[in-house]
Amino acid sequence: MIDKKLDNRLVVSFSPHIESHNSISAMMLIFIVALLPSVLMGVYYFGYNVLMILGLSVASSMAAEAFVNKISHRPSTLGDFSAILNGLLLGLLMPPTMPWWAMVVGSSLSIIVGKSVFGGYGNYPLNPALIGWMIIRLAWPDLMNGFIEPAPLFSGGDMSQALPPLMAVKGDPSEIGSYDMWRLMVGNVPGQIGTISALSAIIGGLILLYRGVIRWHIPVGVLLGSFAFAWIFNTINPDTYFPGSFHLMTGTLLLGAFFLAPEPVSSPVTPGGMLVYGLLIGVLTVIIRIWGSDTDGVIQAILIMNIGTPLFDRIRPRSWGVNTGA
Amino acid sequence: MKLSSLCKGIRFPKPKYPNVPTEVVPIPSPSKVILPMLQHAGLPCIPCVEKGTQVKIGDVVGRPQDETGASVHASVSGEVTDIAQVYTSSGQKSPAVIISSDGKDTWADYIKTDAEYLEKAPSVLIDRIKDAAIMSSGSESAPVITDLTLSQKPRGYHFATGLPIFKPLDTLVINCVDTEPYYGSAHRLMNDFFDDLEAGIKTVKIVTEATRFIMAVDVQHSVSNQVRDLTGQLEVAVRSVDGTRFPSGVHRVLLKELLDLEIPMPYGEPRDYGVSVLKVDSIIDIGRAAKHLKPQVEKVVSVFGKGVHDQKLVRVRMGTPLKNVLDACGGLAGRPGKVVFGGPMMGMAQFDLNVPISKDTEAIYVQTMEEVVRSTNHPCINCGLCVKVCPVRLVPSQLSKYCENDQFQDAAALNLMNCIECGCCHYVCPAKRPMVHQFRYGKSQVMVRRMG
Numbered sequence: 001m002i003d004k005k006l007d008n009r010l011v012v013s014f015s016p017h018i019e020s021h022n023s024i025s026a027m028m029l030i031f032i033v034a035l036l037p038s039v040l041m042g043v044y045y046f047g048y049n050v051l052m053i054l055g056l057s058v059a060s061s062m063a064a065e066a067f068v069n070k071i072s073h074r075p076s077t078l079g080d081f082s083a084i085l086n087g088l089l090l091g092l093l094m095p096p097t098m099p100w101w102a103m104v105v106g107s108s109l110s111i112i113v114g115k116s117v118f119g120g121y122g123n124y125p126l127n128p129a130l131i132g133w134m135i136i137r138l139a140w141p142d143l144m145n146g147f148i149e150p151a152p153l154f155s156g157g158d159m160s161q162a163l164p165p166l167m168a169v170k171g172d173p174s175e176i177g178s179y180d181m182w183r184l185m186v187g188n189v190p191g192q193i194g195t196i197s198a199l200s201a202i203i204g205g206l207i208l209l210y211r212g213v214i215r216w217h218i219p220v221g222v223l224l225g226s227f228a229f230a231w232i233f234n235t236i237n238p239d240t241y242f243p244g245s246f247h248l249m250t251g252t253l254l255l256g257a258f259f260l261a262p263e264p265v266s267s268p269v270t271p272g273g274m275l276v277y278g279l280l281i282g283v284l285t286v287i288i289r290i291w292g293s294d295t296d297g298v299i300q301a302i303l304i305m306n307i308g309t310p311l312f313d314r315i316r317p318r319s320w321g322v323n324t325g326a
Numbered sequence: 327m328k329l330s331s332l333c334k335g336i337r338f339p340k341p342k343y344p345n346v347p348t349e350v351v352p353i354p355s356p357s358k359v360i361l362p363m364l365q366h367a368g369l370p371c372i373p374c375v376e377k378g379t380q381v382k383i384g385d386v387v388g389r390p391q392d393e394t395g396a397s398v399h400a401s402v403s404g405e406v407t408d409i410a411q412v413y414t415s416s417g418q419k420s421p422a423v424i425i426s427s428d429g430k431d432t433w434a435d436y437i438k439t440d441a442e443y444l445e446k447a448p449s450v451l452i453d454r455i456k457d458a459a460i461m462s463s464g465s466e467s468a469p470v471i472t473d474l475t476l477s478q479k480p481r482g483y484h485f486a487t488g489l490p491i492f493k494p495l496d497t498l499v500i501n502c503v504d505t506e507p508y509y510g511s512a513h514r515l516m517n518d519f520f521d522d523l524e525a526g527i528k529t530v531k532i533v534t535e536a537t538r539f540i541m542a543v544d545v546q547h548s549v550s551n552q553v554r555d556l557t558g559q560l561e562v563a564v565r566s567v568d569g570t571r572f573p574s575g576v577h578r579v580l581l582k583e584l585l586d587l588e589i590p591m592p593y594g595e596p597r598d599y600g601v602s603v604l605k606v607d608s609i610i611d612i613g614r615a616a617k618h619l620k621p622q623v624e625k626v627v628s629v630f631g632k633g634v635h636d637q638k639l640v641r642v643r644m645g646t647p648l649k650n651v652l653d654a655c656g657g658l659a660g661r662p663g664k665v666v667f668g669g670p671m672m673g674m675a676q677f678d679l680n681v682p683i684s685k686d687t688e689a690i691y692v693q694t695m696e697e698v699v700r701s702t703n704h705p706c707i708n709c710g711l712c713v714k715v716c717p718v719r720l721v722p723s724q725l726s727k728y729c730e731n732d733q734f735q736d737a738a739a740l741n742l743m744n745c746i747e748c749g750c751c752h753y754v755c756p757a758k759r760p761m762v763h764q765f766r767y768g769k770s771q772v773m774v775r776r777m778g
Contacts, residue, residue, distance in 0.1 A: 010676065010677055010678075011663050011664045014760065014762055016672070016753050017666055017675065017691065017693060017698075017699065018697075018699060019755070020336075022754055024707060027709065119705065120705070121707060122705035122707040123705050215714065264709040269712075269721065269723055270710070270721060316740070317721075318719065319718055319720050319740075319741040319744050320578075320589065320719065320741075321588045321590030
């Protein structure tokens with residue numbers, strides 16, 4: 001009975017013979033779904049043209065990926081959704097008045113210069129979305145400051161020029177009184193599309209943590225590092241330095257802690273390494289915010305710490321029976 | 327908090343197919359058995375029968391060449407038809423004694439029940455266990471007697487006399503947790519072969535100098551009152567282990583969970599720490615050897631997976647060809663994919679269904695072609711899931727990159743040799759990198775270089 005069936009030969013391979021349902025595309029999809037609250041808040045406060053910016057960013061990322069696959073004669077990698085995530089993240093870091101041509105150039109360059117030249121997903125040293133952000137920022141600094149007053153949908157408010165909280169308080173520290181916690185939570189402030197609302201970033205982060213796509217070390221490191229460092233200076237001189245909670249709720253910090261810093265490829269993998277990496281990003285962010293010329297500093301801090309990822313990975317867990325002295 | 331304690335293996339999902347039926351079914355005695363002379367590490371046994379010799383169950387057909395081996399016994403009565411080269415379940419070629427059965431299943435003359443076995447001197451019982459040639463099951467196949475007596479490797483040397491110092495055996499762990507979560511056999515053995523288990527534990531208590539006895543049971547299976555009474559009476563501590571969390575049934579990981587012992591590979595052995603682990607089926611075999619003088623000629627094997635018609639817990643003779651076992655389970659279902667000796671995580675895929683069941687076979691896992699998974703050569707995406715699950719706290723992603731690029735010394739410096747090849751890293755990898763394969767290759771290369 002069995003011999004007859006053996007016309008189809010048996011497969012022989014190494015163990016294990018089963019695998020989990022984890023896949024790169026599933027991970028990317030979870031990231032994308034977790035970003036949707038931020039997208040919704042952006043649309044709610046800045047109108048439908050936000051969708052145009054995000055759409056363009058995603059489309060140019062995908063087009064650039066397809067183009068590179070084509071000219072390098074590689075199988076298409078669009079199916080792993082990493083290009084979509086890259087475009088979405090980059091779009092969310094843009095101010096709502098970003099012109100279409102800058103978005104197209106920035107997004108496609110982020111894929112080409114930030115990702116494909118290194119060999120695609122899995123090989124790049126720095127987060128490509130942040131590379132794209134840096135390119136636009138260095139090429140057209142003025143466009144990056146095109147912040148407007150938020151006008152909730154259907155309220156008919158006008159879109160006048162305005163300064164996001166971090167810029168406003170850097171010019172005039174007394175402004176801090178006008179931002180209460182709830183306002184920063186829902187994001188009724190000027191700012192980049194995806195970073196205005198702290199609440200949506202926290203919801204997204206909890207989705208990621210719940211699904212196990214990221215681990216707690218990096219977000220906790222970033223939040224703890226920035227809060228503790230800001231708290232030290234705030235205790236020394238509350239008039240000049242802002243409290244840690246204000247730092248946490250403003251700018252790109254929460255989006256950075258949950259989405260940009262734990263981006264798999266460019267972040268460390270060991271528990272200790274992840275924690276140190278996160279702490280240093282938090283501390284560096286606050287240093288840039290307090291003494292730097294930039295008002296946000298999260299993206300610069302993450303890019304700098306991305307470079308150190310191989311070093312952080314040297315903080316390994318102690319394997320069994322090693323250096324026990326016994 | 328220790329950061330390093332965060333790596334703890336993987337929790338298995340409930341299997342898609344129904345659980346293995348929990349009753350042990352003996353399968354019909356095969357018409358032909360193949361008894362490989364190589365069922366242990368080291369040199370193969372020497373056949374001590376010739377073509378045409380009449381044998382009975384329990385007759386010795388192969389004798390070991392040194393202490394690391396154990397003799398091979400006939401598992402059916404009949405005539406030796408051939409002594410030929412065959413493939414064993416580990417893929418090695420080995421000489422084998424092939425016996426065709428006369429269907430009578432007569433036992434050898436020396437086999438008799440000894441009701442006063444408990445009054446015998448320890449050396450007598452040790453000889454009986456030695457003669458029964460019981461091998462510990464699992465990947466580290468060695469005669470169980472080495473687990474019960476003195477360690478071969480000295481812990482150190484006396485400063486004045488220069489005599490070797492051996493660490494005495496103080497703890498003996500009876501492992502009643504399935505090596506892999508889907509086997510479902512260990513707790514069944516415990517209840518079904520209660521008499522032999524009782525005899526086994528009593529014998530072991532006489533034979534070893536160990537003072538502490540621990541029985542590790544799977545928390546998902548209830549321990550019967552009978553076993554509970556026995557352990558209470560014999561002062562065996564029963565400890566629950568989460569069996570759904572693979573690889574808690576693997577000896578080294580079990581010791582970590584029970585005793586917080588971290589035994590490094592490949593040179594560390596539990597015996598060096600005064601601990602030994604015996605699987606529950608070895609204990610049962612010890613009981614049979616001491617009480618009935620029976621050698622290890624049978625084995626309970628769990629046959630499971632989507633690729634087999636009836637999942638069963640079968641009691642088979644040593645040397646039964648795999649084909650006969652599968653036939654007794656209704657044959658292969660669907661398009662056959664893989665037939666694996668062992669479980670889905672650590673088992674060994676077979677290319678031939680004539681391979682005999684040997685002493686280290688615990689389970690047979692059959693996959694259909696649709697279930698066969700494929701690994702890729704996608705670059706590591708650095709997600710860190712493998713670091714999270716590694717039970718021995720390695721950094722598999724980094725090791726895998728080193729082994730991929732032939733940087734074996736770098737990999738060895740990151741304790742590649744500590745890998746227990748449990749497969750958790752490969753299981754969770756989103757990029758489906760063939761990590762266990764790379765580690766095995768890397769380890770073999772490191773060993774080759776160390777030996778010069």
